[in-house]
Amino acid sequence: LQFLGFLPQIADGARLTAGVEWVPSFGVRFSVAVDGLSLLFALLVSGIGTLIVIYAGGYLKGHPDLGRFLSYLLAFLGAMLGLVLADDVIALFVFWELTSITSFLLIGFDHSREAARRAAFQALVITGGGGLALLAGLLLLRLVTGATSISEMLPLGDMVRGNAAYLPILLLVLGGAFTKSAQVPFHVWLPNAMEAPTPVSAFLHSATMVKAGVYLLMRLHPVLGETVAWMTLLPLFGGVTLVAGAVLAVRQSDLKLMLAYTTVASLGLLVMLTGGSGEGAILGVSAYLLAHALFKAGLFMVVGIVDHEAGTRQVEAVGGLGRAMPLTFLAALGSGLAMAGVAPAFGFVAKEMLYEGALGVAGIGTLLALVALAGNSLMATAAAAVTLKPFVGAPVKTPKHAHEGPPALWLGPLVLAIVGLAAGVLTGLTGSAIIGPVASAVLGRVVDPHLHLIPAHVSAPLILSLLTYAIAAVLFLLLTPIRRGLASGLAALGWGPDKGFDQLVCGLVALSRALIGRFQTGRLEGYITLSFVILALTLLVPPVVAGGQPAFLPLALPSFYILGIMLLAVLGLAAVLAARTRLVAIVALGIQGFAVALFYLLFGAPDLAFTQFMVETLSVIILALVMTRLDLAPVDPRRRSDWVKDGALSLLVGTGFALVLAHVVAVPFDSRLSDFYAEFSRQIAHGRNVVNVIIVDFRGLDTLGEISVVLVTGAAILALIRSRARPRAAGEATVGTPEART
Numbered sequence: 001l002q003f004l005g006f007l008p009q010i011a012d013g014a015r016l017t018a019g020v021e022w023v024p025s026f027g028v029r030f031s032v033a034v035d036g037l038s039l040l041f042a043l044l045v046s047g048i049g050t051l052i053v054i055y056a057g058g059y060l061k062g063h064p065d066l067g068r069f070l071s072y073l074l075a076f077l078g079a080m081l082g083l084v085l086a087d088d089v090i091a092l093f094v095f096w097e098l099t100s101i102t103s104f105l106l107i108g109f110d111h112s113r114e115a116a117r118r119a120a121f122q123a124l125v126i127t128g129g130g131g132l133a134l135l136a137g138l139l140l141l142r143l144v145t146g147a148t149s150i151s152e153m154l155p156l157g158d159m160v161r162g163n164a165a166y167l168p169i170l171l172l173v174l175g176g177a178f179t180k181s182a183q184v185p186f187h188v189w190l191p192n193a194m195e196a197p198t199p200v201s202a203f204l205h206s207a208t209m210v211k212a213g214v215y216l217l218m219r220l221h222p223v224l225g226e227t228v229a230w231m232t233l234l235p236l237f238g239g240v241t242l243v244a245g246a247v248l249a250v251r252q253s254d255l256k257l258m259l260a261y262t263t264v265a266s267l268g269l270l271v272m273l274t275g276g277s278g279e280g281a282i283l284g285v286s287a288y289l290l291a292h293a294l295f296k297a298g299l300f301m302v303v304g305i306v307d308h309e310a311g312t313r314q315v316e317a318v319g320g321l322g323r324a325m326p327l328t329f330l331a332a333l334g335s336g337l338a339m340a341g342v343a344p345a346f347g348f349v350a351k352e353m354l355y356e357g358a359l360g361v362a363g364i365g366t367l368l369a370l371v372a373l374a375g376n377s378l379m380a381t382a383a384a385a386v387t388l389k390p391f392v393g394a395p396v397k398t399p400k401h402a403h404e405g406p407p408a409l410w411l412g413p414l415v416l417a418i419v420g421l422a423a424g425v426l427t428g429l430t431g432s433a434i435i436g437p438v439a440s441a442v443l444g445r446v447v448d449p450h451l452h453l454i455p456a457h458v459s460a461p462l463i464l465s466l467l468t469y470a471i472a473a474v475l476f477l478l479l480t481p482i483r484r485g486l487a488s489g490l491a492a493l494g495w496g497p498d499k500g501f502d503q504l505v506c507g508l509v510a511l512s513r514a515l516i517g518r519f520q521t522g523r524l525e526g527y528i529t530l531s532f533v534i535l536a537l538t539l540l541v542p543p544v545v546a547g548g549q550p551a552f553l554p555l556a557l558p559s560f561y562i563l564g565i566m567l568l569a570v571l572g573l574a575a576v577l578a579a580r581t582r583l584v585a586i587v588a589l590g591i592q593g594f595a596v597a598l599f600y601l602l603f604g605a606p607d608l609a610f611t612q613f614m615v616e617t618l619s620v621i622i623l624a625l626v627m628t629r630l631d632l633a634p635v636d637p638r639r640r641s642d643w644v645k646d647g648a649l650s651l652l653v654g655t656g657f658a659l660v661l662a663h664v665v666a667v668p669f670d671s672r673l674s675d676f677y678a679e680f681s682r683q684i685a686h687g688r689n690v691v692n693v694i695i696v697d698f699r700g701l702d703t704l705g706e707i708s709v710v711l712v713t714g715a716a717i718l719a720l721i722r723s724r725a726r727p728r729a730a731g732e733a734t735v736g737t738p739e740a741r742t
Helices: 004-011 036-059 066-085 089-107 114-145 150-161 166-180 186-195 198-203 209-219 230-251 255-274 279-310 326-340 346-359 365-388 407-425 427-443 460-477 479-493 497-519 524-546 560-578 582-602 606-627 640-666 672-683 690-698 700-722
Strands: 016-023 028-034
Touching: 004 016, 004 036, 004 427, 028 036, 028 066, 028 089, 036 066, 036 198, 036 209, 036 279, 036 407, 036 427, 066 089, 066 198, 066 209, 089 114, 089 150, 089 166, 089 186, 089 198, 089 209, 114 150, 114 166, 114 186, 114 497, 150 166, 166 209, 166 230, 186 198, 186 230, 186 255, 186 497, 198 255, 198 279, 209 255, 209 279, 209 427, 230 255, 230 365, 230 479, 255 279, 255 346, 255 365, 279 326, 279 346, 279 365, 279 407, 279 427, 326 346, 326 365, 326 407, 346 365, 346 407, 346 427, 346 460, 365 460, 407 427, 460 479, 524 640, 560 582, 582 606, 606 690, 606 700, 672 690, 690 700
Parallel strands: none
Antiparallel strands: 016 028
C-alpha cells in the first residue's frame, strides 16, 4: 500500500530519494531512490510476494520446516526490495549478493535430495560468479565517474561511453546481468532450480530474481546504452536465449519445466529489446515486464495446485481437471490468455508493443521482429499446453483424487489473472501510471506510452500477432510429434551447458587435487620456499610492469662504527651459513638481531633497541631449548643445487625489499600521524612517552593481541620442553638417526 501511494507522484515525474551514511570512509550510503522503474519492481516484489507467502502457507501446510521456509522467503523478499530500491552502487551489490544467497537456501530447501543440492549449488556458483564480475564493473564505474550513487551516474553517460574503460565496464556488468537473468549459456541454473518447492519457482524464478539482470540493464541504460557494443551484444545473446528457451519449453513434458524454459525465453526477449535502445523497444520491455510477472507467477501457482491436488505435473498424465478444479482452471485460463497474448489480457498489449518496438530498431528491426515472432509462437504453444492440456478433454486417472485446493492455493493465481485482465481493459490508465514512468526512467526523458487495447488500424504488429496465433495453433495440434522430434534431436547432440557445468566442476576438483599433491607435500622446506617465491614475485613484478625505477639516495661513506655494525651483521650471516650444526646456526642467527638492535640504539630509539635485545636473547634461548629435544649432532646434507637455489631466492627477496624501501624513502614524509600522536598523547592518554602511549592506548588492541600470541606460544614451548620422551617400541628408530631420517 505504501508503494501504491507513490504512484501519483511518480506518474508526475517525481523521483523520491532518502538515505543515511553507512560506511562514510568509503563513500557508501544506505540510500534508496524511487522512480518509475524501481517502483514497478517494488510493486511486483511486494504484491506478488504477499500472495506467494499466502500460497506457501497452504502448499506446505503441515510441513515440519514451514517456519524455516517462510523465513528464507521473507529474507529473499527483503533482499530483492533492497536491490531494486538501492541508489548507492555498493549497496546495490550487497543486496544483489543477498538475493543469490537466499535463493540458494530456497532452492536447496529440501536438502535431503541430491537434485535439490546440486541445483542450489549450480545457481550459487553461476550467479555468484556473475556477482563478482558485477562488483568489478561497478567499482570501475565509480572510478571513471567519481560518483558513488546511480543518481549521480545517470547524467554522466557520455563521459562513460567516451572513456577507454567503457568496454571492460560493459562486459563486466553484462557478466553479472546475464548470469542472473539466465542468458545462454548461463541459462541452465534456472530450469534446474525448479527442484525447489513451487512457491519458490513462482516467486524467485518468474517474477523477481531472474529479472534482476534485466532491471540492472534498464537501470544502467542511460550510462552504458546506445553504443554499437550494447546494441550488438544484447540483441545477440537475447535473441539466442529467446529461441533456445522457447524450443526447449515445447520439448518438455513436465508442466513446471515447460514454464521454466518459457521464463528463459521471456528473459531473452527482454534483453534483446533492451539492446534495441529505441523508445518503442523500451516501452515494449516495460509493458512485458508487468505482463510476464503477472501471468508467469499465476501459472506457476496453477501448476503447483495441479501437482499438489492431482499428484503429478506430467502433461500426458493429466486431463479433464476443469470440472474438479473450476477456480484453478479459471485462473489458468486468465493467465494463459495473457501469456499467449490474447485480448483483453494485458499480455496482448505488451506483445503488440514488443513487435512495434522490434520493428522500430534501426538496421536490424525486421530480424528482431522475426526472432520475436518465432519465440512468441513457441511460447504461445507452451501456454496452450499448460492451460488447456490439464483441464480440458476426457478425465485422466491421476495418482491422487483430483479436487479443488483450499482458498490459500487458488487465491493468488486468481487475483493475478484478474489484475492482468484489469490492466488490459484499463490500458490507458496502466500506461500513464506505470508503463510511461518506467520507460521515462530508463531513457532519461519523458515518454508518452500511447498504449491501446483495440488497434486503430491494421498494422505490422497486429499482423505479427495474428501470425503468432496461427503458428501457435498449428504447433499445438502437432505438439506430441514435435516434442518427440526435439527429444531425439537433443539426445543426438548429447553435450550441453548443463553437462558442461558438471565437467567444469569436475575439472576444477581434479586441478585442485593435482595442485594439492604438488604443493601440499608435508615438507616445511617446500612451504617456506614457495612463500618466498611468491614474496619475491610480489615485490619485483609490480615495479617491472608499472615501469619507473626508484630514485636511490646518494651513497656516502658511513662512519666507522656504522661500518663496524654492518661488518658484524655480515659475519653473523657467514657464521650461519658455515655452521656445521643446528645449535651453532641458531646462536649465530642471533647476531643479526643484535646488529639491528645496535642500529636502533645509534639512531635514537633506545627503548626499541632494548626490546630487540630482549627478543633476540629470548629467541635464541627458546630455540636452543626446543632443539635440545632433538638430536642436534647430525647435519642434513645440502647439495650444491640447493645452495644455488636458496641463494638466488634470497638475493631476489632482498633486492625486492631494497626497491620497496627506495620507493618509500623517495616519497615526501607525511607527518600528520606523528603530529597527532605527539599532540594528543599527553592530552588524551596522559602519558609523556609517545611510544608507550601508542602501544598501550592508541593501539592497545594490537598490543593485547600480540601479548596473547606470545602467551600461547610460550605455553606451547613450555609444554614441549617439559614433555617426557615416550617409550620406544622394540626396533623403533631414534629421532635423528640415519634410520629415522630415511
